[in-house]
Amino acid sequence: MAVAIQPAGSPASRRHYLDTVENPVKISVYEELIGKDLVDLQKVSKNGAVALWGVTPGTNNANVSKYKKLSIGDSVIFTRDKTAFASAQITYLFRNKQLAENLWGKDNKKQTWEFMYALNNVENLEISYELLQAAIGSKSGDNFMGFRVLDDEKSEGASKLLGKKMERTQTKRTNYWWVNQGKTYSYEVGQDFMWSPITQSDGKSSNSYNNMSKLSLGDLVFSHSKTQLEQLELSKANHLRVHNQILVEAVVRTGPMLVGIVM
Numbered sequence: 376m377a378v379a380i381q382p383a384g385s386p387a388s389r390r391h392y393l394d395t396v397e398n399p400v401k402i403s404v405y406e407e408l409i410g411k412d413l414v415d416l417q418k419v420s421k422n423g424a425v426a427l428w429g430v431t432p433g434t435n436n437a438n439v440s441k442y443k444k445l446s447i448g449d450s451v452i453f454t455r456d457k458t459a460f461a462s463a464q465i466t467y468l469f470r471n472k473q474l475a476e477n478l479w480g481k482d483n484k485k486q487t488w489e490f491m492y493a494l495n496n497v498e499n500l501e502i503s504y505e506l507l508q509a510a511i512g513s514k515s516g517d518n519f520m521g522f523r524v525l526d527d528e529k530s531e532g533a534s535k536l537l538g539k540k541m542e543r544t545q546t547k548r549t550n551y552w553w554v555n556q557g558k559t560y561s562y563e564v565g566q567d568f569m570w571s572p573i574t575q576s577d578g579k580s581s582n583s584y585n586n587m588s589k590l591s592l593g594d595l596v597f598s599h600s601k602t603q604l605e606q607l608e609l610s611k612a613n614h615l616r617v618h619n620q621i622l623v624e625a626v627v628r629t630g631p632m633l634v635g636i637v638m
Contacts, residue, residue, distance in 0.1 A: 377449045378533040379441075379524045381428065384455030386574055391428070391479050391488070392453065393573075396463070396497060399424035400478065408474040412467075419466040419493050426463065426497055429475050429488030430522045442468075442490040444524040451494065452507070452533065454519045456585055459502040462537055463494040501589065502536065510536035550594045552586070560600035 383392050401424050402409065402416055409416060416425055428451070430438045445468055453461040472489040481487050508517050511529040525533060571583040590596070 376530065376534070377444060377446065377524055377527075378530040378537075379445060379449060379451045379522070380519050381430075381451050381453050381522055382455065382519055383453045383460075384580075386578060387479075387482070389455070389573060392461075395427045395478055396453075396461075396494065397426075399426045405474055405477065408477055409471065412469045412471065415467055415469075416493060419495065421495070425466075426494040427478065427491060428494060429479070429491035431482060431484070431486040431488050432490070433486075433522075434484075438490065438522055441522060441524050445492065449524075450530075450534065450537065451492075452500075452537070454504075454507075456580065457504045457518075459500050459504075459507050460589075461497060461500055463497040465492045466495050467493040469493075499589075500537075506536065507533070550589075552590070552594060552596045554596060554598050556598060556600045560598070 383389065399421070402413070402420055403423055406413055417423075419425060430442055432439055445465060447465055447467060449465045451463050451465060452459050453463075468491070470490055472487060475489040475491060476487040479488050504517070504519065505515070507513075507519070508515060510532040511525060512532065513529075571587045572581050573584050575581050
């Protein structure tokens with residue numbers, strides 16, 4: 376099986392990942408746009424929803440030939456911030472320009488991500504570029520820019536790396552996180568959630584958001600404001616789109632906590 380490398384570090388692709396991978400698409404909402412692929416997508420959906428991703432044709436249709444190398448069962452590794460942060464398995468491939476534009480709009484070249492694929496088995500990762508480079512035999516300066524499908528030898532190396540990562544994940548130790556809160560402390564703790572902007576005011580990447588997206592099952596979060604300290608135990612990592620927030624269900628003391636990322 377082939378492995379594809381899918382960069383997702385730009386502000387747009389970060390939003391796309393949140394909107395349609397972390398928060399699978401409800402098929403019933405887009406039945407008319409999905410058209411002939413409806414039955415097949417329903418078969419690979421879970422509770423009527425499916426994680427979706429896509430690529431644009433690219434300059435001179437450069438991505439089309441790459442996309443055509445993909446097959447059902449292939450793996451995808453998502454990268455950003457010098458890290459392979461997630462992996463998933465392709466369950467269906469289809470082209471749908473109207474659906475892609477409705478989900479994601481268009482890029483600055485007026486192209487949309489019409490070469491689409493459905494995903495399952497989405498897993499969070501934390502693999503450095505150095506480890507991924509070594510696994511597939513690429514150069515040390517490889518920053519994994521642009522969509523690519525690895526050849527058989529490199530795909531085998533990437534698959535072995537993913538297998539080792541999954542083994543380590545099963546015996547994962549608890550991570551500990553510290554968050555300093557200001558004026559919003561009483562509101563967030565009182566309402567049982569936290570939040571972080573996806574980007575800074577200048578549009579650059581937000582370290583707070585990047586760290587929050589790394590929270591995992593069983594992690595402990597220490598919330599500090601002035602002289603007060605709360606210990607929050609993260610019990611679930613299910614991201615839910617609610618209005619303009621991405622909510623992560625967790626537990627604070629004896630009740631539910633919602634960790635939110637404001638978009």
